[in-house]
Amino acid sequence: STGAVKMQPKAEELKFVTRNDGYVHIHPSSVNYQTRHFESPYLVYHEKIKTSRVFIRDCSMVSVYPLVLLGGGQVHVQLQKGEFVISLDDGWIRFVAASHQVAELVKELRCELDQLLQDKIKNPSMDLCMCPRGSQIIGTIVKLVTTQ
Numbered sequence: 001s002t003g004a005v006k007m008q009p010k011a012e013e014l015k016f017v018t019r020n021d022g023y024v025h026i027h028p029s030s031v032n033y034q035t036r037h038f039e040s041p042y043l044v045y046h047e048k049i050k051t052s053r054v055f056i057r058d059c060s061m062v063s064v065y066p067l068v069l070l071g072g073g074q075v076h077v078q079l080q081k082g083e084f085v086i087s088l089d090d091g092w093i094r095f096v097a098a099s100h101q102v103a104e105l106v107k108e109l110r111c112e113l114d115q116l117l118q119d120k121i122k123n124p125s126m127d128l129c130m131c132p133r134g135s136q137i138i139g140t141i142v143k144l145v146t147t148q
Contacts, residue, residue: 008036016043016056019092024048027055042067042093064095065145068106075110077103109144112137 011033015023026033027049038061046058068075073089077097084103087094097103116137120126128134 011036016041018048018054019089021048021054024054024056026059027057030057030059032059032061040064063145063148065106065148067093068095069110069113069141069145075107077107109137109140113141 011028012025014036015025018024026035032043040061040063042062042064043056043059044062045056045060048054048056068086068088071088071093076087076091077100078085078087079100084097084100085094086097086103086106097106116128116134120128126134128138
């Protein structure tokens with residue numbers, strides 16, 4: 001009946017880490033400033049400013065699969081200490097996969113999506129939902145993201 005209860009951090013205490021700037025905070029004018037808990041530890045942002053400290057604005061939480069599938073850089077799979085690790089951006093962003101098979105499937109899905117987008121750039125009139133390959137890749141991604 002007694003003991004400590006874990007409290008969510010105050011808005012001004014919540015901080016995130018970027019590769020180039022170290023710790024950043026959500027700007028008080030941001031819609032997400034009062035959000036004290038994010039289901040995923042990853043945010044994407046549009047604007048970064050420096051005043052009394054470095055702030056980000058126009059940010060949204062992003063979960064693991066959209067980050068892996070739509071994030072920049074190459075996807076790599078490595079075995080580290082008995083776990084299969086999916087890494088992005090030269091190892092800056094890393095995730096532990098449930099198995100080697102899952103890691104390779106996610107990597108392959110990313111490659112297929114990249115190729116599909118390259119095909120669309122080459123042929124802008126191509127309807128991705130009507131071609132069998134495109135609809136299968138998009139359907140798989142939608143199912144993965146909505147059921148994670």
